[in-house]
Amino acid sequence: MSGNMNINLKVWRQKNGKSQGKLVDYKVEGVSPDMSFLEMFDVLNDRLVSEGKDEPIAFDHDCREGICGMCSMYINGRPHGPNQGVTTCQLHMRSFKDGDTIVVEPWRAAAFPVIKDLAVDRSAFDRIIASGGFISVNTGNAQDANSLPIPKDNADEAFAAAACIGCGACVAACKNSSAMLFVSAKVSQLALLPQGDPERNTRVLNMVAQMDTEGFGACTNTGACSAECPKEISLTNIARLNREYFAAQLGSDRS
Amino acid sequence: MNWITKMFSSSLGQKLIMALTGLFLCSFLIIHMVGNLQLFKHDAGLAFNKYAVFMTTNPLIKTTSYLLYAAILFHAFKGIALVFQNKKARPVKYQAFDGKANSHWSSRNMGILGTIILVFIAVHMSNFWWQYKFGTVPYTRYTENIQTGEIQSDYMPDNFTMNSKMEEQSEGLMKVTIVKDLFRSVELGFKEIWLVALYIIAMAALSFHLYHGFKSAFQTMGLNHKKYNGAINFIGIGVFAILIPIGFAAMPLYFFIK
Numbered sequence: 001m002s003g004n005m006n007i008n009l010k011v012w013r014q015k016n017g018k019s020q021g022k023l024v025d026y027k028v029e030g031v032s033p034d035m036s037f038l039e040m041f042d043v044l045n046d047r048l049v050s051e052g053k054d055e056p057i058a059f060d061h062d063c064r065e066g067i068c069g070m071c072s073m074y075i076n077g078r079p080h081g082p083n084q085g086v087t088t089c090q091l092h093m094r095s096f097k098d099g100d101t102i103v104v105e106p107w108r109a110a111a112f113p114v115i116k117d118l119a120v121d122r123s124a125f126d127r128i129i130a131s132g133g134f135i136s137v138n139t140g141n142a143q144d145a146n147s148l149p150i151p152k153d154n155a156d157e158a159f160a161a162a163a164c165i166g167c168g169a170c171v172a173a174c175k176n177s178s179a180m181l182f183v184s185a186k187v188s189q190l191a192l193l194p195q196g197d198p199e200r201n202t203r204v205l206n207m208v209a210q211m212d213t214e215g216f217g218a219c220t221n222t223g224a225c226s227a228e229c230p231k232e233i234s235l236t237n238i239a240r241l242n243r244e245y246f247a248a249q250l251g252s253d254r255s
Numbered sequence: 256m257n258w259i260t261k262m263f264s265s266s267l268g269q270k271l272i273m274a275l276t277g278l279f280l281c282s283f284l285i286i287h288m289v290g291n292l293q294l295f296k297h298d299a300g301l302a303f304n305k306y307a308v309f310m311t312t313n314p315l316i317k318t319t320s321y322l323l324y325a326a327i328l329f330h331a332f333k334g335i336a337l338v339f340q341n342k343k344a345r346p347v348k349y350q351a352f353d354g355k356a357n358s359h360w361s362s363r364n365m366g367i368l369g370t371i372i373l374v375f376i377a378v379h380m381s382n383f384w385w386q387y388k389f390g391t392v393p394y395t396r397y398t399e400n401i402q403t404g405e406i407q408s409d410y411m412p413d414n415f416t417m418n419s420k421m422e423e424q425s426e427g428l429m430k431v432t433i434v435k436d437l438f439r440s441v442e443l444g445f446k447e448i449w450l451v452a453l454y455i456i457a458m459a460a461l462s463f464h465l466y467h468g469f470k471s472a473f474q475t476m477g478l479n480h481k482k483y484n485g486a487i488n489f490i491g492i493g494v495f496a497i498l499i500p501i502g503f504a505a506m507p508l509y510f511f512i513k
């Protein structure tokens with residue numbers, strides 16, 4: 001086919017969490033520019049399976065439409081590759097050139113241990129959410145939406161924060177492996193809405209404590225997280241997380 | 256007590272310590288700059304030497320200066336500890352890492368920049384502060400004509416000493432001041448090219464440290480809003496990353512060239 005490309009991949013291969021990993025070279029030929037980055041990996045894996053010499057490369061993916069957050073790949077030094085505001089499944093090979101060498105690594109963080117190859121264990125995020133990223137709603141009939149007035153600005157900001165898909169690119173991009181952007185997105189979403197208000201103090205205190213327990217680093221405000229976030233979660237959320245946290249420590253009975 | 260230790264040992268609390276001590280150091284830089292501008296006066300160092308006496312005898316300023324030394328040490332050691340703690344959060348490094356694609360260089364090198372500043376502070380303090388407080392700084396006698404403002408300065412003999420740092424006497428139109436001559440130490444010190452070079456390198460490091468640090472401190476304190484971000488950026492870059500480092504670097508250069 002004309003216009004197709006040959007790509008040189010260097011992919012991190014690692015049998016399991018305990019073994020040593022290394023970068024392995026693969027040549028993928030006849031790549032269509034319209035393929036997604038994951039589809040290129042499908043082509044490569046098909047070949048590896050049919051050759052039977054090498055195990056297929058393990059990588060996470062699910063929706064392939066930019067909403068589940070599973071497709072964690074650290075591509076040429078950046079999470080989700082070179083483009084702004086997209087996940088790996090939304091990255092297309094037309095963003096690369098024929099003959100390019102592309103280095104693909106897993107997310108790197110003590111809190112995200114490698115399971116195999118490019119797949120990492122992100123359950124630390126689940127435990128952070130379980131520690132407070134929810135509202136407790138008693139069962140019963142749904143109340144009339146209009147009886148809960150929410151300023152439009154707050155609704156918009158909460159909605160923007162709620163767009164976080166828990167992909168972990170923020171952690172992967174941050175030189176400190178800090179999870180501040182992720183935590184701040186959830187804390188902000190709920191702090192901005194009346195439904196989140198009753199638990200706001202315990203929520204922020206517990207989520208920060210869990211974040212620290214999981215071994216994520218401390219934020220130095222480099223801004224790499226927001227720059228690489230596929231949902232473009234804003235740094236103002238991190239400022240709000242700081243405010244919420246210090247307000248809860250200084251102004252509530254809890255600690 | 257428990258909640259306080261909990262707050263300050265959390266990652267957010269440790270950052271708050273960095274921000275508060277950092278901004279305290281920033282406020283000091285302004286005072287230090289304004290005071291030291293007197294080095295540029297053409298009065299053989301009289302005003303500067305009087306200022307040095309004031310800064311080391313006024314009890315309020317002395318107390319603040321001890322707070323400042325504590326803040327420098329606290330900021331430096333906490334900062335270095337955080338750098339190592341953050342390195343632990345990523346035990347396996349990336350083979351390819353494109354930091355410049357998503358963040359400013361200075362924001363990724365606060366620890367190195369801070370360490371350069373720390374080395375500078377140590378040299379700077381042992382040169383001037385230690386010498387002034389514990390070493391032997393010679394005295395100079397200034398004879399000032401109150402009417403014409405004319406100042407004549409005479410070095411006292413090297414072995415001259417007295418109980419106080421400064422004594423002032425008026426005889427008719429003449430005002431005589433005998434004072435510890437720190438200005439002379441500054442003049443002499445800045446004839447050394449390596450010292451001048453260290454100052455310039457350190458001020459470059461300070462510039463980058465504060466280019467990121469000043470606005471970062473506000474973010475850490477939760478202050479990030481489009482209503483005032485412009486002002487924070489303007490002060491952070493204009494005053495702390497440009498004016499202050501250039502002003503401090505100009506002092507050794509001025510004496511080196513003079």
Ligand code: HEM
Nearest residue numbers: 220274277280281331334365366369370373468471472475
């Ligand atoms: C005049 C001297 C200094 C001033 C005015 C200053 C100011 C600041 C400010 C405003 C911050 C931002 C705090 C934040 O991000 O919340 C900061 C961060 C930092 N400073 Fe300094 N600093 C000075 C000296 C030092 C020294 C001597 C060191 C270390 C040896 C140091 C190491 C650091 C580090 C590592 C950070 C980043 C901390 C973090 O974001 O976690 N600084 N500094």
Ligand code: SF4
Nearest residue numbers: 164165167168170229
């Ligand atoms: S904040 Fe952005 S980068 Fe971080 S987990 Fe959420 S969507 Fe992913």
Ligand code: FES
Nearest residue numbers: 064068069071089
């Ligand atoms: S596979 Fe779901 S976001 Fe990429």
